[in-house]
Amino acid sequence: MLKYFPLGDSAFLIKAGNDISLNTHLKIKSITDKIKDENIDGIIELTPAYNEILVSYNPLKINYVGLLEKIKSIAEDLIITEITKPDLIYIPVCYESEFSPDIEIVAERNNLTAKEVIQIHCSVDYLVYMLGFTPGFCYLGGMSEQITTPRKENPRNKIEAGSVGIAGNQTGIYPVDSPGGWQLIGKTPLKLFDPERNPEFLIEAGNYIRFAPVSKVEYDKILAEVANNEYRLKKERGNG
Amino acid sequence: MAKIKTIKSGIQTTVQDTGRWGYQQYGMPVSGAMDTYSLQLANKLVGNNLNEACLEATINGPTIQFEEDIYISLCGANMQAKINNAEVEMYKTLAVKTGDILSFGELINGSRTYIAFSGGIKVPVIMGSKSTYLRGNIGGLNGRQLKAGDELEIGNSSDEPEIKKATSSQIPDYKDSFTARIIAGPESGYFTLNGLEKFLYSEFELSDQCDRMGYRLSGAKIEHKSTAEIISSGITFGSVQVPMHGESIIMMADRQTTGGYPRIANVISADLSYIAQLKPGDKIRFEEVKLDVAYKILKVQRNLLNQD
Numbered sequence: 010m011l012k013y014f015p016l017g018d019s020a021f022l023i024k025a026g027n028d029i030s031l032n033t034h035l036k037i038k039s040i041t042d043k044i045k046d047e048n049i050d051g052i053i054e055l056t057p058a059y060n061e062i063l064v065s066y067n068p069l070k071i072n073y074v075g076l077l078e079k080i081k082s083i084a085e086d087l088i089i090t091e092i093t094k095p096d097l098i099y100i101p102v103c104y105e106s107e108f109s110p111d112i113e114i115v116a117e118r119n120n121l122t123a124k125e126v127i128q129i130h131c132s133v134d135y136l137v138y139m140l141g142f143t144p145g146f147c148y149l150g151g152m153s154e155q156i157t158t159p160r161k162e163n164p165r166n167k168i169e170a171g172s173v174g175i176a177g178n179q180t181g182i183y184p185v186d187s188p189g190g191w192q193l194i195g196k197t198p199l200k201l202f203d204p205e206r207n208p209e210f211l212i213e214a215g216n217y218i219r220f221a222p223v224s225k226v227e228y229d230k231i232l233a234e235v236a237n238n239e240y241r242l243k244k245e246r247g248n249g
Numbered sequence: 250m251a252k253i254k255t256i257k258s259g260i261q262t263t264v265q266d267t268g269r270w271g272y273q274q275y276g277m278p279v280s281g282a283m284d285t286y287s288l289q290l291a292n293k294l295v296g297n298n299l300n301e302a303c304l305e306a307t308i309n310g311p312t313i314q315f316e317e318d319i320y321i322s323l324c325g326a327n328m329q330a331k332i333n334n335a336e337v338e339m340y341k342t343l344a345v346k347t348g349d350i351l352s353f354g355e356l357i358n359g360s361r362t363y364i365a366f367s368g369g370i371k372v373p374v375i376m377g378s379k380s381t382y383l384r385g386n387i388g389g390l391n392g393r394q395l396k397a398g399d400e401l402e403i404g405n406s407s408d409e410p411e412i413k414k415a416t417s418s419q420i421p422d423y424k425d426s427f428t429a430r431i432i433a434g435p436e437s438g439y440f441t442l443n444g445l446e447k448f449l450y451s452e453f454e455l456s457d458q459c460d461r462m463g464y465r466l467s468g469a470k471i472e473h474k475s476t477a478e479i480i481s482s483g484i485t486f487g488s489v490q491v492p493m494h495g496e497s498i499i500m501m502a503d504r505q506t507t508g509g510y511p512r513i514a515n516v517i518s519a520d521l522s523y524i525a526q527l528k529p530g531d532k533i534r535f536e537e538v539k540l541d542v543a544y545k546i547l548k549v550q551r552n553l554l555n556q557d
Contacts, residue, residue, distance in 0.1 A: 014434075014435035015432055015435075015515075015540060016432075016434065016435060016483070016484070016485050016488060016512065016515050017432050017485055017486075017487050017488065017515030017516065017517060017518065017543075018432060018515075018517050018518050018540055018543035018544060018547060019485065019486075019518050020483070020485040020515075022435055022482065022483065024435075027480075028480075029480060053270055053271075054270055054271050054272075054273055054274065055274065056273040056274050056483040056506055056507070057274060058480070058481055058482040058483055058507055059480045059481060059482070060480050060482070061480075061482040061483065062483070063273070063482065063483025063484075063485065065270075065273070065485060068518065068543075068544055068547055069547065069548070069551060072540070072544060073540055139481070139507070140274065140275050140276040140506075141276045141481060141505065141506050141507035142276060142505060142507070143276060143385070143505075144272075144275060144276050144277040144278075144385055144387075145275060145276055145277075146276050148481070184276075185385065202275075204375050204376055204387050205375075209272070209275070209376060210272075210275040213274070213275065214274065
């Protein structure tokens with residue numbers, strides 16, 4: 010059952026559940042895609058999150074009541090079971106010491122070796138639930154509890170874009186240079202976000218990503234390819 | 250190509266248009282003018298497209314020299330604008346000559362002045378917008394605020410704009426206290442009755458933690474029933490979030506795309522332009538209205554802007 014809430018006079022929310030789960034995510038994803046397909050005049054953009062979609066609209070063109078009528082007829086009868094196989098994107102990550110200042114902390118805390126931490130980190134496909142926080146930051150689901158590690162007590166003032174870290178039971182990639190308290194275990198040579206590139210963002214909500222370990226030599230090679238716009242993203246196309 | 254040169258930067262002067270829409274799903278903030286009404290009126294007075302970029306000056310304006318004869322207009326906060334040290338009128342088309350210097354004095358009212366240039370500002374369009382997103386170092390002039398010595402290119406407009414003056418009803422009257430009309434938020438039920446009453450019937454003060462991203466208000470603490478967290482979800486311009494500390498935060502132009510605190514209310518679109526003109530120490534109250542009232546007020550504001 011979907012619920013609707015105005016958020017002021019220029020946006021409203023579609024709520025598809027009360028939890029962070031694959032089931033709720035699939036509802037959000039299919040409703041978002043469906044509304045986008047309809048190209049409803051007056052809708053400016055859709056911002057899907059874990060369990061809600063923010064619909065931004067131009068109130069001088071269409072109002073909440075008018076929009077609800079259209080959205081309900083599209084979204085309420087949507088059959089969610091027909092979810093297609095999503096895209097899987099490979100993210101090369103170099104876990105060598107230069108880029109993994111905190112990997113021993115993660116290993117010790119979980120009674121593992123650094124090598125095992127890497128294996129575990131690369132062993133699952135992570136679902137991109139949503140993007141937010143900073144441009145291009147992906148909220149990933151699926152990290153193994155075996156490598157859970159709390160944030161650093163003293164956050165770093167600057168973490169370089171591309172750094173891969175763990176915070177609690179979450180893992181993520183810093184898309185832009187920013188301060189942060191995540192335990193850093195590696196770095197990707199890819200630019201998740203580049204305002205000068207088309208497309209600007211490599212990943213979108215609903216994708217799966219898998220971390221693929223690379224050596225420093227491969228890292229440098231990919232880095233150069235990325236800089237020259239020659240890198241081809243490894244992607245398994247779903248039918249979504 | 251016409252140019253302007255920055256002699257003094259002012260506290261925070263940035264290039265802004267009506268925002269970078271369409272990328273919030275990727276976590277990209279919208280940015281854009283804090284006070285869209287003043288930006289659009291300023292553009293109108295120099296014959297620009299209403300959504301063209303202007304300079305947004307904050308509290309203390311810049312000093313700018315013109316390197317070509319062009320037209321400008323000034324809307325929003327009154328900062329005692331001067332051309333060649335002689336005070337000039339705001340809210341009208343002003344012809345400036347090569348070598349003229351625009352400067353500002355003391356802040357008389359409001360907090361943000363929009364400077365429109367005939368032909369607009371020539372900075373690259375990044376993801377559909379010229380707006381500066383300061384925290385992300387994106388857009389505007391190299392992603393940052395102006396500094397002394399910066400040069401900006403101004404578009405050549407082929408037609409001379411007709412000299413226009415805003416009508417008195419088009420000119421807002423800024424005070425240092427304001428009652429913002431709000432629509433109840435999706436999590437208004439997260440607060441105690443006492444908390445909601447405090448929100449609706451007390452006066453709050455803008456704290457020092459007010460910038461383009463958001464305004465934190467000090468005053469009565471708004472009590473939650475139990476939790477002060479929600480599953481991270483979308484927020485919009487004017488969303489009011491209340492974290493555990495009980496102080497409201499109004500989300501402004503450079504807000505993040507999502508937030509994790511209960512959304513108690515949302516300021517109506519028409520009143521955002523007034524809130525954008527408040528500054529730390531100013532007072533604010535909230536008054537609940539229904540959606541149809543908010544739409545009506547917005548239409549009135551839009552008609553006012555379209556008036557000649």
